[in-house]
Amino acid sequence: MQEARGPEEVMAAASRVREIARRDPYASGTTAASVLAVLSEVVECDHASLARWHPAERRHISLADDYSPSQREYLNARQHTDPLFTFTLRYRCPLWLRDLAPGLRAVSTTIRDVIEPSGFEDGMTQCLFSSDGRYVGVLNLSMKRRRLRLRSTDLVPALLGDCLAAIVDAPLPERGAPPPGWATETCTLAVPHSPQSAPAPTSGPVPAWLGNVVPLGHAVRRAAARRILPTTILVPHGRHLLELRLAHQGNMIIATCRSGPHPAGLSLRELQVLAELSAGHTNHEIAARLFVSSRTVATHIEHILAKLGVANRAAAASHAGAWGLETSG
Numbered sequence: 001m002q003e004a005r006g007p008e009e010v011m012a013a014a015s016r017v018r019e020i021a022r023r024d025p026y027a028s029g030t031t032a033a034s035v036l037a038v039l040s041e042v043v044e045c046d047h048a049s050l051a052r053w054h055p056a057e058r059r060h061i062s063l064a065d066d067y068s069p070s071q072r073e074y075l076n077a078r079q080h081t082d083p084l085f086t087f088t089l090r091y092r093c094p095l096w097l098r099d100l101a102p103g104l105r106a107v108s109t110t111i112r113d114v115i116e117p118s119g120f121e122d123g124m125t126q127c128l129f130s131s132d133g134r135y136v137g138v139l140n141l142s143m144k145r146r147r148l149r150l151r152s153t154d155l156v157p158a159l160l161g162d163c164l165a166a167i168v169d170a171p172l173p174e175r176g177a178p179p180p181g182w183a184t185e186t187c188t189l190a191v192p193h194s195p196q197s198a199p200a201p202t203s204g205p206v207p208a209w210l211g212n213v214v215p216l217g218h219a220v221r222r223a224a225a226r227r228i229l230p231t232t233i234l235v236p237h238g239r240h241l242l243e244l245r246l247a248h249q250g251n252m253i254i255a256t257c258r259s260g261p262h263p264a265g266l267s268l269r270e271l272q273v274l275a276e277l278s279a280g281h282t283n284h285e286i287a288a289r290l291f292v293s294s295r296t297v298a299t300h301i302e303h304i305l306a307k308l309g310v311a312n313r314a315a316a317a318s319h320a321g322a323w324g325l326e327t328s329g
Contacts, residue, residue, distance in 0.1 A: 137168030
């Protein structure tokens with residue numbers, strides 16, 4: 001594709017990618033592959049990856065890419081630990097390799113372990129954020145040829161940040177392999193907006209592992225009132241930590257529930273305490289709600305702070321917010 005030379009051509013290229021993304025916003029893998037194919041042509045890159053962030057696993061999950069297996073594994077499992085990635089995440093702007101100061105290049109494990117050994121001369125990393133401010137995934141583009149200046153078409157990914165974020169944050173399709181660490185058994189609930197109406201499974205009875213769905217309905221409505229859907233929340237419920245993918249469908253909220261792994265190695269009780277803490281409750285209030293003593297709550301909070309490596313309740317609550325942790329009921 002020839003370099004776009006005017007704003008009309010840039011907008012046409014962005015519209016082309018956006019139209020593909022709109023065709024099926026919930027078929028993440030298929031849509032991601034189609035979008036990357038067109039985006040690679042527009043920006044003229046040699047390799048591209050679109051990945052979602054899995055907060056419980058603390059890793060990315062590739063939805064579509066054409067990197068080698070070793071490169072893909074680095075991007076999924078280690079890129080987020082790169083100091084340069086932290087810089088990109090903080091400033092929320094696409095970061096092009098050609099724009100990096102020597103000092104930033106020197107500290108980057110991605111440049112040292114992937115970019116230089118692979119012979120990439122240019123490239124871009126763009127962190128993606130949902131409309132409610134959550135980090136949801138990342139776009140990586142890599143080129144074998146060095147670019148001496150910005151091209152007009154290089155602006156297209158930045159114009160599509162909201163679109164790309166919606167793709168990676170969309171509910172997972174019902175078919176296909178779930179991300180690592182997710183239970184294979186799922187249940188999809190239709191949650192009415194009215195608190196007087198109980199959630200109901202969309203097919204079959206409520207599975208035994210899900211238990212009482214009424215408290216889940218309260219958690220879903222509470223999250224939907226504060227967040228832009230589609231979104232993901234974590235809810236300690238019964239003997240499980242549930243990961244719920246929420247989306248609007250008519251006058252219902254559709255919640256796809258799976259039992260998933262615990263973030264940061266927290267126990268289920270610690271996650272319950274953290275959810276209550278992040279809701280603004282005092283130790284005494286948490287103790288009353290969980291039917292334990294205030295001393296027990298204080299001990300749990302000490303363990304939570306240690307496992308998260310933070311110094312205070314506010315910092316711990318920020319982790320809960322990033323995970324979408326909600327109280328049950």
